[in-house]
Amino acid sequence: MTTIAVLGAGKIGEALLSGLLDAGWGAGDLLFTERYEQRCRELTERYGVRAVTVAEAAGEAEVLVVAVKPQDIDPLLTELNPLLKPGTLVVSLCAGLPTALYERELPEGTPVVRVMPNTPMLVGQAMSAISAGAHATQEHMDLVEKLLGSVGKVLRVPEAQQDAVTALSGSGPAYFFFLVEAMIDAGILLGLPRATAAQLIIQSAVGAATMLADSGEHPVTLREAVTSPAGTTIMAIRELEKHGVRAALLAAIEAARDRSAELGRAHDA
Numbered sequence: 408m409t410t411i412a413v414l415g416a417g418k419i420g421e422a423l424l425s426g427l428l429d430a431g432w433g434a435g436d437l438l439f440t441e442r443y444e445q446r447c448r449e450l451t452e453r454y455g456v457r458a459v460t461v462a463e464a465a466g467e468a469e470v471l472v473v474a475v476k477p478q479d480i481d482p483l484l485t486e487l488n489p490l491l492k493p494g495t496l497v498v499s500l501c502a503g504l505p506t507a508l509y510e511r512e513l514p515e516g517t518p519v520v521r522v523m524p525n526t527p528m529l530v531g532q533a534m535s536a537i538s539a540g541a542h543a544t545q546e547h548m549d550l551v552e553k554l555l556g557s558v559g560k561v562l563r564v565p566e567a568q569q570d571a572v573t574a575l576s577g578s579g580p581a582y583f584f585f586l587v588e589a590m591i592d593a594g595i596l597l598g599l600p601r602a603t604a605a606q607l608i609i610q611s612a613v614g615a616a617t618m619l620a621d622s623g624e625h626p627v628t629l630r631e632a633v634t635s636p637a638g639t640t641i642m643a644i645r646e647l648e649k650h651g652v653r654a655a656l657l658a659a660i661e662a663a664r665d666r667s668a669e670l671g672r673a674h675d676a
């Protein structure tokens with residue numbers, strides 16, 4: 408079995424560890440690094456996976472998954488450079504960071520795969536997009552596809568699309584959570600108890616997502632089926648259009664794309 412070390416087991420690193428264990432990966436094949444002792448203990452107690460140093464991770468693992476904040480990448484790559492064994496695959500989950508950054512800061516020929524996952528990985532429902540760096544082979548891509556495929560769906564995309572992907576599916580769960588939060592507030596406004604409003608909206612979200620995933624229908628068709636002539640839904644849609652919700656989403660996702668590109672440029676040589 409391939410040994411995988413997650414460097415930086417925060418929100419997404421923990422989601423990956425948890426998702427891989429749920430999918431049947433052995434705890435003995437998973438390692439992680441973290442900055443603080445207490446966080447190491449917490450994760451080891453929760454998942455039975457071993458906390459190691461970066462040097463131990465580089466010595467033992469065939470795959471190093473980098474899951475630190477983009478702002479924390481430079482010291483980690485400096486530490487990793489002299490430790491990396493030839494042929495170790497480096498998988499980056501970091502928003503904005505190009506494979507070229509890793510290739511520049513790590514030993515010549517290091518295979519790198521850039522991935523943009525999302526937190527539904529925690530429940531085996533991630534959407535991950537993967538792109539090969541200059542030295543990543545078909546076998547490396549297949550291995551990363553297998554790894555991420557065990558915790559959700561995987562799409563191969565050209566690296567030039569990764570900033571857009573980050574804005575859409577990387578950040579995407581947050582937009583849905585925001586929408587659900589606002590809709591629950593609307594229930595409160597209408598006088599419903601919070602628990603009732605939450606149950607109504609969360610199940611509606613699950614039902615709508617399942618229809619989108621399973622029916623093969625375009626979202627417009629599904630929305631039209633809910634929108635009766637002179638009924639309730641069209642009154643709500645008119646307000647959404649009047650308040651520019653569609654334009655707000657376009658602008659929001661464009662801003663997220665721009666931020667991803669900016670995070671990458673911050674590391675230009």
Ligand SMILES: NC(=O)C1=CN([C@@H]2O[C@H](COP(=O)(O)OP(=O)(O)OC[C@H]3O[C@@H](n4cnc5c(N)ncnc54)[C@H](OP(=O)(O)O)[C@@H]3O)[C@@H](O)[C@H]2O)C=CC1
Nearest residue numbers: 415417418419440441442474475476477479500501502524
């Ligand atoms: N959260 C998300 O939904 C997604 C995040 N990502 C990407 O994943 C990466 C991590 O994000 P997220 O999990 O949210 O962030 P977190 O801050 O939750 O996780 C990063 C973790 O790495 C630790 N860390 C930092 N430097 C080191 C180091 N040198 N060695 C070991 N551990 C270290 C941090 O410790 P400390 O807290 O002490 O600094 C923290 O626990 C980012 O690059 C982000 O762009 C990608 C897709 C989705």
Ligand SMILES: O=C(O)[C@@H]1CCC=N1
Nearest residue numbers: 502573576577578579
């Ligand atoms: O907000 C962020 O920067 C990270 C990347 C995608 C989702 N969360």
